[in-house]
Structure formats: structure tokens, C-alpha cells
Amino acid sequence: MNSETHHSSVAAQAPDHGLIDRLASRLGVQGLLTDAGDKAPFEASARHGRGIARAVVRPASAEELAWVVQELVGADASFVVQGAATGLVGAATPSGSGTQWVLSTQRLRDRLEIDPVNRSAVVAAGYRLSDVNRAAAEHGLTFPIDLGADPSIGGMAATNTGGSRLIRYGGVRENVLAIAGVLANPPGARVGSTRGLRKNNTGLDWTQLMTGTFGAFGVVTHATLKLHPVQRQTAAALVAVDSAEVAMELLCSFEDALGEFVSAFEGMSGSALTAAVEHLPGVSAPFPVAPPYAVLLEVSSAVSKASGLDLESILMGWLETQIERPGMLDAVVDKPERLWRIRHAISESVQALGKLVAFDVSVSRSRFAAFRARSVELIAAEVASALVCDFGHLGDGGVHLNIVVAPETSADAIVRLRSKLYQVVVEEFDGSFSAEHGVGPYNQAFYRCFTDQPTRALAGALHAQLDPQGRLGNVRLD
């Protein structure tokens, strides 16, 4: 299919009254992509297939973006907002209809301003996490949300990303001081601010309505982020235990003794650990025998060793007090980057084992061990071939239940398993069916199923106010 044919076939479905020409004329060749080859990268999603974009619009400033939204809404067009397209639930991918536009924030990079006295940064939606951290590092500062991907700041704000260091810093919600955005109604209205206020109690917090609602109520153009001092020393250990129960006891002891130094507490099943070690070239197994469960724990400090604080010896001192704990099998203190390399390899190594079925759920920490036992049992009963390689952020109760199933497992069996497991996490354990990844077309049906009526009515009132015609995104929260 060449792009001309594609263009005209879609145009026939959705006449745009000269919209393409107006956009091209104001935004230039970089600002509007209609060629199939140019559009292709914007039509892919990380886990759930491809869509078809009517066209890709890439404004380079908030003014341009507001104008684009006005034009799109005026032409009765619907659109998805896309940052770095690292999301896992398909929320930034256009549908397969060919009528939906992609509004990319990739070129929205008009501001990246570090305020070292305020310890904050005003960042345009199109910058990536790594861009912010590079700029902040020049001032001894960091934006400490730690993720496997390198998402755009707009996407991080819209999806309230979490990551491995939430136990210390919280997620995006706790680290965003302000959001500026553009509404679909009134079309192109600019709202919010870039103010770097830490205290402001003057009513409805617009920032909170834009954070974690996946762009359903408006397009994030800028976020003002809290920055934290960079860490000057880090120490880490990998600890083998005989059960998740013991891992949680260890967590409480760790926090009690090491308080504000605690920066990560990541759990992994023996099978996840084994998969990662076997997948990594040149890495030998940390323990002579693969344990039932292992924990990567980390402490870090912004205070340098020169001040007299030696974090590694404090960590070692505490580990010595724990070594007699019943159920504690072994402990290895190593360079943090070596231990993190194993932790970060889990996701990819599990995928390499075969057909992957992934869950991203969370429960209260006090119910984690019971939930884990219950879900392992459920998975075995539903799909006999399943190898459970779970791992996650035990410090905040978030768990990635990644499982590998035999290639011949039917789609029906997977759908049934997913439904049952979500029911267990939400209804039996008062947990969340989506801890970090958010809601997108991929899991919208579960959102409907598990969200109470008053919350959906409230979301409906917001949709009615902010996007009455449903032009914005492909997630509905009502």
C-alpha cells in the first residue's frame, strides 16, 4: 500500500474540510506526517499490536498544540495523544479504524528549565525522563522516578508512573507541583500553570485531575516537577529467603533500622531470578542453589562519605543482625549496578522463555504474601503449563506476575485466567488490577467491571464538561 492510496482511502471515510492543508501550512513538513512510512512508528504499541493513524500531528509549542486541538475538534476529528509510546496498555495507539489522529508531543520541547533554588523543573511534555535527569544532574539534582523505560514527561504525568524507588520518593503524583494543559472543551483552552508552589490550598487541584487519568480530560503540555538531591552513595544486597512471608518481615526490619536510607526493596521468585541470570551473558548465579524467593534491597544517601557517613558498613551491620532470622537463607552484598542488572533483566528474560502473559497488580503490603500464594495456586489450576516468574516492588505492594505458558495455550484460557486473577486481586484482596500501567483500550473492560458507579458518574460529569463529544484519546472513564 503506498501512502497516496492510503491517504485518499481514509480521506474518503472522513472528509476533513481542508484540515490537512491548514495543518500542513502552519506546522510545516516536520509538523504533519501523512506518508505511511512516516506514520508507521506512531502506529505501533509496545504489547498490543498496531493501529492506523489518519495522520500524525507534531506541534512544537504549547501555542501550536492548542491551535491543533482547536482545529481537530472543529473538524470533528478524534485523536490520541502520544508521548514516547512506551506505555503497555495501548492508550497512545490509534484505533484500527484509520479515522483517529495521533497528536504527538515528540517535538513539544519548548521549555526545560531547572530552578535549583526551588528544586524544581518546568518541563515540556516531549522531553524524556533521561533529558530531565541529565539537565538536573548539572545542579546536583534528580527526578527520582525509576523506570525500565525512558518515557516522555507528558506521558509520565498523564499515567502517574511508579517504578522501583516509590518506596522512598513516591510516584509522579507526589512529585508534580503543577501541570499546564490544553482542553478539548472549550477547544484548545489552555489551563493549569507551571508554578512551582509546594504549598497552595486554593481549591480544586487541576494538577490532580490531569495526573493519572491518561489524557482523558486534557492534553498535558508542561509539568513542573519536584527535584531531589542526587545520591552520593549507594549500597545494595541480594538476600535469599524461603518464602514471601519472610521477605515482608525482612522489609519491616529493614525500614525500621535504616529509615530514610531505604531506596528500594524488590522481590523476585526463584524462577524469575534463574531466568534473569541464565539470560545475562557473563553473569554467574549469586547463590549456589536457586532460592524460593529473593530480595534486592538498596540504601542510598545524598550525604557524602566525607561527612563521616558510611552507608555500606551500616548496611552490613544490619545484615549481620538479620542472618539468624528463621527463613533467611543467604545474603550477598555487591556493587548495586551488578545486582540491578539482574533485576532489570527479568522482564526480557521471561519473555525469551516463551509465550508471556503479564499481570501488573498491587495489594496492601500486609496482604502480599497471602495474595502471592493464592495467585500461584489459581494460575496452576487454570493453566497447568504456566511457569510463574513473579517480581515486583514489595516496598509498595506492586507485583508483576509475569508467567510463561505453553505456545498451544488457547486465547480463551488466557482470557479466563486474566478475569479470575483480577477478580481475586480486587475482590478478595482489596487490591488494584493495574498498579502502574494504567488504563487503556487493552484493559478498559476491566476498568468498567471494577469501578463503582459513583466514581464513573463523577468521571462522566468531567467528560461532559471537558470532552462532551469524546474526541480525546481512546480511554473513557465513565
Added chain:
Amino acid sequence: MNSETHHSSVAAQAPDHGLIDRLASRLGVQGLLTDAGDKAPFEASARHGRGIARAVVRPASAEELAWVVQELVGADASFVVQGAATGLVGAATPSGSGTQWVLSTQRLRDRLEIDPVNRSAVVAAGYRLSDVNRAAAEHGLTFPIDLGADPSIGGMAATNTGGSRLIRYGGVRENVLAIAGVLANPPGARVGSTRGLRKNNTGLDWTQLMTGTFGAFGVVTHATLKLHPVQRQTAAALVAVDSAEVAMELLCSFEDALGEFVSAFEGMSGSALTAAVEHLPGVSAPFPVAPPYAVLLEVSSAVSKASGLDLESILMGWLETQIERPGMLDAVVDKPERLWRIRHAISESVQALGKLVAFDVSVSRSRFAAFRARSVELIAAEVASALVCDFGHLGDGGVHLNIVVAPETSADAIVRLRSKLYQVVVEEFDGSFSAEHGVGPYNQAFYRCFTDQPTRALAGALHAQLDPQGRLGNVRLD
């Protein structure tokens, strides 16, 4: 006026179709107060005069509260929700009309459950901050919002209180995991949850809509709070500097060197310091000459000295590197409680000096020094007699500009000063006219003046959904 007369005169204004009898019959004598003497404590506000309550309803459980709301809305009654009545903007005080009910959460104490593994607490609205901290301390935990008053947990959630340790822990918003509440529409509907999830990305965050909106959208019945480890060592110093500019330089250096140990950085003008010291019995001036500006800085740690960490010597070591800083006049390291006693005495000591005019504002930290200079100049130009005794939380840009004016200063002059100062903070300095105290009848007019149209339209949509008849509270955000 005896209570019988009062009761019948009000009843004549607002017939309640047997409501009083129904409430009395279900809630009992503790649950419904109609006698003038019993009602009196619920009709007072901390700073802005008294109101008149139609009656005071005190349900003792969330079930009772939901039923009460249903009855009140059904009888066309309007009501204010009141916790410990420690707020400073009159939001919990009934109007003077005599038709408004007080819905007190004082007896709503059905749950105070500490979950030590999850580091969280489910707390009914009527418990106070001190109750939570007493219960949490048994598990080595604390809810670290540090305030002058001892508010109820429901009030803290509804008003998103801040305090002196926000620099380290954030405010209520960053420390509330869930809120459960009751709506006025559908009348008495129970919404939200008490789930202790740290990661949950499933759409609209009900908790965020109830936090910091002063009860305008619903009544908070329970909050699930994050707890933190108690601090096992603390060290503090009082530093005299020659200007607010130097104070902010010192803040950056302090955070850079002492990172996660930083737990407070409180500023005070020389006049505030002098007033506090003279007010306190048995306290001698910390400096031989009152400095232009002073800073109370504090570090603390959950890690005990036994681990090898000695916070006082780390603080002393850093202070030695600062002593040659231009503009640094003097520094005193003392027992933290002694220094905090001075800081906490400021508010009361300034009131004792004469007629008080108080501002609670915030700006970005990078603009604090310029804002302070501008506001001192403005105050002097408007009210020649004014003695500015400003103090505040420099670590988060929050400032209490408390000033003492001559008794003969006209009300008009004060109104003019307030308007001009708020205009300066909001319009010239991109700040907030209410950093901590929130919006109530007392400053509702300023809310109207400084809130943009899209935000008010959004609040209007929420009011239309959640309280279409305006029965709830005496704050309108639309």
C-alpha cells in the same frame, strides 16, 4: 436567650417536618444537640467570630453519618461539616442565619487501625492527629504532618494541611492513600475506600477530589494514611543571617550537604524572634544582638546512634563549613525542643503585641527573598504603624506574614492592604494567597477573584454532580 426560645424561633424559619425528632430518636442525646449551651462550642471559629447552628448532629459511625446526610438533604437542610474546629478561615462555622446545621465528626471514632506491615493507618474522621501519633508510636511509626494545632483527621484531609516538616514528608496530599466519604448526591451515598494501596492507576482518583476541597464535594468519614518511621535522633541550630537572600543560599547548601536528613528549615524576621523571646518566660535571647533574619534548621533520622550515625556531629561539621559565608552572622546549636519552643511561640507572642493582621501565602522558593522585600515595602506604604513579624516554612516557600497594627487602624485600610498584598503575591510573584489555611467564607471573595474560569467551570460541573442544591458546607468553588 434560653434554648427553648432559640429552638422555636429558628424552627419557625425552617420547618423540618419532624427531622429533629427522627434524628433524636436514632442518634440519642449524645448525637443531637439543640440546647443553646450545648451548641455554643460548635458555633465558634478560631479567628472570625461566631455563627448560629440550627442544631448540632454528631453521628458515631459512617453508617449513621450517611443516614444523617440523607435526612438533612431530604429535609432541604444545609449543613457545615466540623472536625476539631481548628481551621482559620471559618469553613467549619455555621453562618449567622441560624438555618445551617453543624454535622460534627467529633464522635466518628469507629476505626483507628494501625497496619504496621503496610505502614498505614485507617482512621475515622473524628480522631485527632495526636491520637494517631500515640497509636502509631507503639509500632515505631508516625504520621509526620507537624502543625501548631491538633486537628481532626477528617479536617486534615479535607483541608490538605501542611506544616513545618513538609520539606521532608510533603503535606496530607502526599500522605493519604485513600479516603472514604459520604456524598450529598446521591444523598448519603458512600464512596471511596479505606484500601492501603501505594500503587493504583485505575483512573479518576477519588481521594484527590476529596483532599483539599474543604468538604465542598463530600464528607470525609475515613482516611487511610501513610505512616513513617519515628525519628530516633534530631539535631537543630538557630542561625542569624543579615537577609532573607542569605537564608535561601543557606537552605540550598543545607539540602545539598545533608540531603535526606533535612527535616525543617523555618525562617523568622528579627522582630518575630524578639517578640517570641520576650513573650516566653525564662528564655534568654539566643543572640547578643537581634539579627535582621534568623533560621531554625533541623536534621533528623530514624537510624539510631548505635548504628554509627551521629547526626549532631554531622550538623556541626556542616555548620563549620558555612561560618565564613558572607552574611552569616552567628549560629547556635541547642536542644531541638528549646529552639522549637521559640519558633512555636511566635504566633501567640505577635498577637499579644496588639491588633493582628495575618497573611498565609506562598511563593516559589527562588522568589521568596524578592517577595519578602516587596511585601514589607507595600505594608509600610499602606499602614505606617505596621510592625512586620513574618515567619514561615522557607523550605516550601510558605510564609506567615503576621503584622501588628495600631489599634486605630481602620477596617478599610486593612481590607485595602489585604487586597493589594494578595494581588502582589498572586499576580506579580505567581504565588498563592492561601498556602496552608485553605478557602472558607472568610476568603471566598479572593478565591473568586484569583481563580481562572476553566477551573471554576470544572468545579461547577463537580458541584452540579455532587451537590446540585448546594446543601454541603459554606464554600463554593464554582
